[in-house]
Amino acid sequence: MQLTADRLEKNFGAVTAVADVSFTAVPGKVLGLLGPNGAGKSTTISMLAGLMTPDSGSVRLDGAPLGTGADPTKRRLGLVTQEIALIEELSARSNLQFFGGLYGLAGAALAARISAVLELTSLADRARDPPKEFSGGMRRRLNIACALLHEPQILLLDEPTVGVDPQSRNAIFDTIKLLAAEGRTLVYTTHYMEEVERLCDRVVVIDHGRVLADDTLQGLFANAPVANRLTLRYDPSPDEAALAEIKDLPGITHVELANSELSVFAADLGIAAPRVLERLAARGFSCLELTSRRANLEDVFLGLTGRTLRDT
Amino acid sequence: MSPSLIAFKALVAKDLVLFLRDRRALMVSVLTPIIVAAFFGFLFGGNGGGNTVSRMPVGITDLDGSTLSKAVLGQLTADQSLQIEVMPEAAARERVLGGKLRAAVIIPPGFGAAAPGALLGRGEKPLLRLFYDPSQSIVQPVVAGLVTQHVMQEVTRPFAAAGGMSVPFTLQSVAVASGPKYNGYAHAFAGMSVQFILFMGIDAGVALLLMREQGMWRRLRAAPLSRGVLLGSRAIGTTLIAMLILTVVYAAAELVFGVRIAGSFAGFVLVACAFALLAATTGLMIAAVGRSVAATRGVAVFSVLILVMLGGAWVPAFLFPEWLQRATKIVPTRWAVDGLDAMTWRGLPLHEAFLPVAVLLGWSLLFALIALWRFDWEKD
Numbered sequence: 001m002q003l004t005a006d007r008l009e010k011n012f013g014a015v016t017a018v019a020d021v022s023f024t025a026v027p028g029k030v031l032g033l034l035g036p037n038g039a040g041k042s043t044t045i046s047m048l049a050g051l052m053t054p055d056s057g058s059v060r061l062d063g064a065p066l067g068t069g070a071d072p073t074k075r076r077l078g079l080v081t082q083e084i085a086l087i088e089e090l091s092a093r094s095n096l097q098f099f100g101g102l103y104g105l106a107g108a109a110l111a112a113r114i115s116a117v118l119e120l121t122s123l124a125d126r127a128r129d130p131p132k133e134f135s136g137g138m139r140r141r142l143n144i145a146c147a148l149l150h151e152p153q154i155l156l157l158d159e160p161t162v163g164v165d166p167q168s169r170n171a172i173f174d175t176i177k178l179l180a181a182e183g184r185t186l187v188y189t190t191h192y193m194e195e196v197e198r199l200c201d202r203v204v205v206i207d208h209g210r211v212l213a214d215d216t217l218q219g220l221f222a223n224a225p226v227a228n229r230l231t232l233r234y235d236p237s238p239d240e241a242a243l244a245e246i247k248d249l250p251g252i253t254h255v256e257l258a259n260s261e262l263s264v265f266a267a268d269l270g271i272a273a274p275r276v277l278e279r280l281a282a283r284g285f286s287c288l289e290l291t292s293r294r295a296n297l298e299d300v301f302l303g304l305t306g307r308t309l310r311d312t
Numbered sequence: 313m314s315p316s317l318i319a320f321k322a323l324v325a326k327d328l329v330l331f332l333r334d335r336r337a338l339m340v341s342v343l344t345p346i347i348v349a350a351f352f353g354f355l356f357g358g359n360g361g362g363n364t365v366s367r368m369p370v371g372i373t374d375l376d377g378s379t380l381s382k383a384v385l386g387q388l389t390a391d392q393s394l395q396i397e398v399m400p401e402a403a404a405r406e407r408v409l410g411g412k413l414r415a416a417v418i419i420p421p422g423f424g425a426a427a428p429g430a431l432l433g434r435g436e437k438p439l440l441r442l443f444y445d446p447s448q449s450i451v452q453p454v455v456a457g458l459v460t461q462h463v464m465q466e467v468t469r470p471f472a473a474a475g476g477m478s479v480p481f482t483l484q485s486v487a488v489a490s491g492p493k494y495n496g497y498a499h500a501f502a503g504m505s506v507q508f509i510l511f512m513g514i515d516a517g518v519a520l521l522l523m524r525e526q527g528m529w530r531r532l533r534a535a536p537l538s539r540g541v542l543l544g545s546r547a548i549g550t551t552l553i554a555m556l557i558l559t560v561v562y563a564a565a566e567l568v569f570g571v572r573i574a575g576s577f578a579g580f581v582l583v584a585c586a587f588a589l590l591a592a593t594t595g596l597m598i599a600a601v602g603r604s605v606a607a608t609r610g611v612a613v614f615s616v617l618i619l620v621m622l623g624g625a626w627v628p629a630f631l632f633p634e635w636l637q638r639a640t641k642i643v644p645t646r647w648a649v650d651g652l653d654a655m656t657w658r659g660l661p662l663h664e665a666f667l668p669v670a671v672l673l674g675w676s677l678l679f680a681l682i683a684l685w686r687f688d689w690e691k692d
Binding site for chain 2: 046049050051052053068069070071072073074075077078079081082083084085087089090094097098099101102103104105106146147
């Protein structure tokens with residue numbers, strides 16, 4: 001089932017939380033919503049989940065508009081909230097019974113679904129225990145299980161890995177990949193670029209309530225004004241003439257010299273690195289140390305906004 | 313069963329299960345009103361006083377020692393309303409000041425010689441002094457009246473053939489209550505039930521605010537549920553919990569303290585149901601207008617304390633000044649307390665419950681409408 005956000009806008013008084021946000025999530029793929037805290041991700045998710053009515057624009061599921069309240073279309077959606085929304089005093093199974101009941105599930109159908117989601121999230125052996133006795137990762141997995149009981153075709157995951165250990169994070173990622181492989185449509189919000197790079201097929205970069213980019217990872221790296229970085233240390237440092245020659249080399253986008261450290265930014269490090277080393281060697285500068293780093297989403301975000309994800 | 317009904321049932325069941333599972337909170341919810349009501353009930357006379365009137369401790373200082381003063385002292389000592397202690401003036405004054413005596417009467421020197429003449433308008437009237445405890449102002453006119461009665465009887469004795477002047481009637485005092493014995497605990501249990509169930513209603517409202525702060529409300533709203541299901545289930549769950557508390561508290565009141573539903577049982581159930589709904593809708597209104605848990609709880613508790621005070625939950629409303637008795641008719645807790653009183657110790661019939669029930673349901677409807685109007689559905 002395809003989920004379409006069409007020119008969504010939401011204001012809280014004089015503050016515009018989301019402005020003209022549009023994107024489409026498709027079945028079998030994970031769409032990442034990447035942005036710093038306060039970028040408008042949660043407001044966008046609220047509108048996608050039918051919790052909030054947009055001031056303008058619409059959310060559509062396979063073309064059908066999504067409403068709020070008791071709109072039966074919401075049955076197609078599952079929401080994994082950023083907060084762990086569980087009843088701490090009840091057992092994991094009782095929690096699942098409660099959340100299943102909210103979607104009208106009862107009796108044998110509910111029991112079967114509870115067993116299935118407990119297996120999926122590897123919590124079957126802890127079904128009788130209350131979440132307050134669980135680790136952070138297990139609580140996150142149960143939080144996800146609660147959203148899967150009614151077999152939603154679209155799953156919205158709002159920062160579902162906050163505060164979990166690496167092992168649990170891997171388990172959650174495996175579950176998400178499995179759900180995508182089953183043909184579900186997944187929207188994943190996070191401010192962790194590593195998660196987006198690992199999970200998402202397509203990324204919507206959002207900041208100050210606006211979409212800054214909407215592309216595949218490869219597309220973002222190719223089109224965004226960012227580059228891979230080559231760092232070289234020389235003693236003595238290259239002179240002005242050498243720097244000018246390096247800047248003019250094809251594929252080099254930017255050159256910086258700080259102390260004796262030369263930073264060269266290039267679209268393709270494999271092509272740029274030998275050329276830089278060769279030209280500087282020809283001018284009598286010998287390289288003492290060389291490191292390289294591939295551009296990542298942090299650089300993409302920096303390039304798009306002038307800020308880092310973690311600064312904001 | 314429709315999906316909405318299944319969801320409604322799940323939401324109500326969740327509230328009930330959570331209430332019943334928290335043993336400590338459960339004990340506090342039912343024990344606190346019982347303990348506080350037992351204390352207030354004891355102060356109001358308990359169930360041992362029945363229809364008898366307790367004697368009022370009064371000191372007498374006879375500085376005259378005449379035949380007349382001794383006769384008056386004898387009459388006062390024989391009075392069923394008084395418990396007379398004879399003592400020096402300084403001790404009498406000190407004991408009134410210390411709260412040991414309700415009042416003290418000082419018969420001055422020369423009283424016996426001057427009083428008969430004063431009766432006929434000859435000579436100066438002797439000055440009897442009455443010390444009384446100002447915290448119990450009702451005592452002063454009562455003691456003054458009794459002293460006047462007995463002095464008049466003894467002073468006029470020489471003028472009458474048989475025993476002097478006396479009160480020209482016999483007063484029979486009849487306690488008007490439901491049963492053969494008035495139970496002082498009945499009102500206390502009504503008042504404290506109202507107070508602590510309203511506190512429970514506040515807790516239910518604050519819990520909803522907490523659900524918002526902890527993200528649970530967001531999760532509930534993600535389900536395809538109407539506002540009616542989400543808030544209605546909350547109201548019904550809280551109403552059932554309030555009914556459960558009332559049942560346990562009144563069971564203890566009957567078994568341990570002898571409180572009887574001497575009036576209409578159906579009327580009692582109706583008043584209890586209407587009040588339970590009032591407590592639930594009070595909680596919803598608090599959740600609708602409250603901003604945060606911390607800020608809301610204090611204001612809500614203060615408001616409830618004012619409501620129960622004006623409702624006569626602490627001190628019976630008939631002890632209020634007349635204007636306050638009329639003014640507090642607007643307060644819903646007054647109708648709850650009066651309704652429970654009417655069906656218990658006053659022993660009134662079913663139709664006497666209708667007006668309190670109607671008023672309580674009216675307030676409940678108003679609170680529910682305010683909750684629906686002010687509830688911010690898009691706030692997490």
